[in-house]
Amino acid sequence: MDHFQYLLLMAGCLVLTAPLELLGARVYRQPARLARAVLPVAVVFLAWDAIAIAAGVWTYNPRYITGLLLPFRIPVEELVFFLVVPVCGILTYGCVQAMLARGQSR
């Protein structure tokens, strides 16, 4: 199970933030808008990741990742991270906005 630590952490983030959609975030209901917000940013950060890995700025403990590598020796977990973290941020933003709007209209 240790090899799935990083992936399980990311899964936990998705599970924890999923209810925000029902609290008014309205993010997963706009999949195209979500993709246009998350994917370009993920590409830039993957490029940064690739450079940092090649330069030895950071390394991944083989014990806690699956070992599946993308091009440029990027662990697949990193791609998941760059998708999951912004989605969680947008869900939070959507939910906060919905709650502030509800407070205003009361």
Added chain:
Amino acid sequence: MTGLGYTLPAIAAVLAVCAWELLALRTGLFRRPAYWLTMLIVLGFQIPVDGWLTKLSAPVVEYSATQVSGLRGPWDIPVEDFLFGFALVTAALLLWERQRKCDRRPAPASGRRPAERAESR
């Protein structure tokens, strides 16, 4: 430590994202209380999640000592990670916000959006 590998790019990323908004996108995101509240919440969750990845007792990610400032926060999170996280989440929120239709302004007191009012006229 030189910090060249991570500290400088992390600072540059924050500056780049801010410049992108202020000079090009101009979505008004930074004027929205919802944005700053979101970033506070994100910061609160970054500490346990990022901390899990960086804790020195069983690190998932390890940083070259010569490439970071050496300042590490709770659970040994490198201070650079907070800049990295800010840039990552803010960039995605900017692209999300840029695609916002109609309701550029916060909802008026009536609770109806300006666009809806225009449509119902």
